[in-house]
Amino acid sequence: MLTRRHLLAGAAAGSAALLLPGTASAATTGPDTATEQGWLDWIAAHRHDVSVLIDDGAGRRAARDADVDRVMASSIKVVHLSAYATAVAEGRLDPNEMIRVGDWDAHHPFVGDGRAHFQALNSLAIPCDDYGIAKDPEQRVPLKRLVESMIFFSDNAATDYLRTRLGDPALRFAAARGGWFRPDTRSLGGEILMLIMPEYAPPPGSPAAVRRAMGDAVARRFVADPAFRAEALRRWPEMPMTPETQWPWIKGHGQGSATDLFALHHSLATDRYRPGGALAREILARPLSDRVPAGASEVLFKGGSLPFSLTFGLSVRWPGGRSGTAALLLTGVNEQAMRNAAVLIYYVVEALADPAKFTALRRALGRPTV
Template sequence: MHLTRRHLLSACGVAGSALLLPAMPAAADPGPENWLDHLRANREHFAAVVDDGKGRRFAHRPHERHLLASAVKVVHLVGYDLAVRRGQVDAREPVRVGDWEQYYLPLDGGAHPQALRALDLECSNGFTADDPNALVTLDDLASVMIRYSDNAATDYLLHRLGEPVVRTAAVRAGWPDAPIPSVLGHWLRIVLGREVDVREYLDDPRLRLEVIGRLPDVPREYERVRPLMHTTWRGTAAGLHRLHRTLDRFPRALSHLERGQVPPDGVAGIGLKGGSVPGVLTLGCRVRWQDGRVGTAVVLVEEVDETWYGRAAGLVELVLDTLLDRAGPGLFQVGLS
């Protein structure tokens, strides 16, 4: 497979997506085999569902509610797919960059500046676009939501589509109780220490100034941030896995997940969406073979210390090796007892 480990992380929206941290800590990557050992030793802190498409299936704590981090954004993506197919939105609809950046807080580990660079938008201050009146398309936002895990794009899409459309898509994808978070809403609660309606924040300049004033007080240290993540959205590995298995019903969403990948011989497409916040690593992926077989996997890991957090590429590699028949039983070997 023509992907470096850094490319693996970037391709599934994990690299640089850590809330509040500038980058994932550097650490020697122990490789996928050591991740198997780590999961065996921490069975109570991970959930997984793996189906290789050949009749082999592994499930561990599939119905336990785990933190999802940015792996949840495939829910927003299928909502976007459904809205376009219904004619409720146009994929080419122009979006003013300033309207997109209303939903941005500089607590995403550099995901938004990465998205701006990918769309050839100048970003002299390192955070926001130089020209707020520049235009992108709705499809551009769907792309950077997945490729770079841009939180502002996720919230813009959610409010443009409306939660009922996203919920309908989740039901059609087999995950009726999927969380549909407003990422900004959760971050505002973390910054302010109280619940705030996103629309109120967007409409109230004084509230926005209060948020700006409190940003320097938000913890940056890994161990101080970890407890804050426990209050973010949760879902089950089984639910997220069902969504990935039904993505053939959402061709535009599948195209975004597979975009930028270089699949090996015999493979038609690889789709990835991961997530990372301090203490949490998550991944949903699917491998689409040229013979029509589809392998899918979801792995949700909690209570990840800073060292293993920096080794996220090994976890991605383990899951892909399992689906690409490189690791044999791979995750299936992680026994329950």
């Protein structure tokens, strides 16, 4: 079972996804999101900031702006997981392949992940410095541990390592098999590096393809050039340090829709995703293994966050074939609400099993929109 901190690392660390410990914006007032009703009130008051698609597998369905693209954050990592699981099932990757830790570290630009990489290495008993860089880069770990770190801790370095190994065509193909076409699988490390060193970023408002290409280029340089890595380490204290100052950058981050996220999660949950679906489900089932509703068999989950942005996709599966799935993308989430994200996540899990809670959520969403 994962701790609440581990859950939040992958779902709702708020601006901790970028900020260092101890940095935060001032708390703001609003509905009491420490309670379920508070989150329903928040949704009802922020319907223009919410994209949702939810189906409980028993005839109830609700949608709100499901086709509107919003910042996806780490929820995109279900794409990388699906591509990995497919490659393993087809014999193109060996989960027990021993990976040099230094090659994993090379995708971690020291900050910008809420210390996810640091926690991942510590969970594997790999001694590292305060930035999450292994003291002995020659240590080896099985490839499957990187993938688990990507899901359990939301480690960006593992995500970029997998993308480099598999390639964007494999990621796009894996997503398309689950109904998500053309996902934005840009380098997550590259995004952080452009925030640290804005001279390597395109002008604000540039097309997404331009920003993606420039982020990929700076990420490749970080991996290959020790002097450039040293420069990034020197420069990171100059990066914007509050959600408000980071927001202009966040708005250009990779996006997708609730429809996209729902499609892939639902394909995995309903056992239609083959080959590789079983392995992906095995990994997705672990973060919320202690929150399985009575009578259900498992909950599959992956979430993400960036300042003001909270996202997640999840499914509840029952014996006999029933599967309920939900995808939520929220914008405008303040620090207070972000700290209470687990309350919303657990509520959505229960709403897939409890018709009364589903109805209350549908009421908060208002008239169905797509």
